[in-house]
Amino acid sequence: MATTDTKTKVGTGVGFVAILVWCLLPIAWIVSLSFKTVDETNAGSAQFLPKDASLDNYKALLGLTDDPVSDAAASDFGQALLNSLVVSLVATVLSVLFATLAAYAIARLEFRGKRLVLSLALAIAMFPVVSLVGPLFDMWRTFGLFNTWPGLIIPYMTFTLPLAIWTLSAFFREIPWEMEQAAQVDGATSWQAFRKVIVPLAAPGVFTAAILTFFFAWNEFVLAISLTSTQKARTVPAQMSYFVGPDPFNPPYGQLATASVIVTVPIIVIVLLFQRKIVAGLTSGAVKG
Template identity: 80%
Template structure:
């Protein structure tokens, strides 16, 4: 009976892996196909004549490199600012008693669940008036608005798990409240801070609606938005190979981050799940 359960588990696991990884394998295979092969109807799964030309064309494309630079810069700045503000806010929510604490958490959750599309129109008009349209701050500010609630919820769970006595012991030894927070609490909450930073970076890296709506040139357009402009010379035959190649290159940093820090991500997400 145990052997049957083990076989069924592995078969189910294999089916799920194939279902999840098949689109990824197709995109990777498509990135090695020539324009002539992708232009025909229903191309085969594996490329007939693999080529690196798509990767060379994408790397030499100034619009793609500019969008990649914008994505890195905007995502990193959004992540840094969100983590700083979320750390301070989550510490106050976890440690201090004040009126409206539940209301603050409820509003943060409501903001995180608010549809992005509903804000595009008002933000477009407001950013045009404030001269923030098609700028890095014009994307960083709304990114922070949607990533801060998730970061606050993640970090507040971590701060609740840290014993209050450790901070009091540091203050007894002569440390100020700020020193105790910076040298004792923050290092202990490092897994949660790291998890919040990774989740924030993923959102800013993959976001499309705001990036396509609040930009007009490659001066601040990120990669997800820039890929929609890869139409090629013929609008009826998009450069599928180049689109697949760009998708592969953009996905590599995310895969590397997940593989390197998957333990911290799991530790941050499961913090507070068990009481005591």
């Protein structure tokens, strides 16, 4: 029996290590590539670790060097990073704010067509983004929203709001109605009970909705590449598609890897800081009783 348990533990450990290596190897390769010099990447070296580790790629993309960057798209990376940060944060804040109010109404109030509202929200979230690019392109050029921050924030909210509403409505349903009634008996208004009692209790759901919304806006590519034309509003995923290098036969692998590392760091930091709330939000409603 002991031998069987030992074999099971060893097999589980080996499988875990194999899966971990399989998942982390591409990430480790990208990080290693970001520290390689241009000459080393152009030479096509298959060596995993860089021969002479250098921060030149990071300095060039972040504008920390006086040397001009040969690739114009790479020189505009700082502006693209700012665009991504502003667009993602604004879309996240507005989506979570509106979704909180809408989810509370759906969870607490009884009205005709509530199921229809949830069904439409789910349908919108699953709608293919590509099918909206053409109409949005024409509309945004007519309304003067093409190549602007609001021109990206509005369609981002269209797809993030339904997801946030579904996530938050599940949380609000789990909060006992008696707690809100008790707050009102103690003299709190409906708004005060919602703000001081309901929202703090639904904090894991709010964090989960905010993080999922931020992830979508931060990584979105199709709308960003279609609704922008210059670095004025172009976000990082779209900007990276313009990293072409000096010619088509010598792509800037080091700069692409460096940009990938830079845009991944905020995601990793957010996950590490709020991992408990993310798990609580994603597992909410999984057990009933």
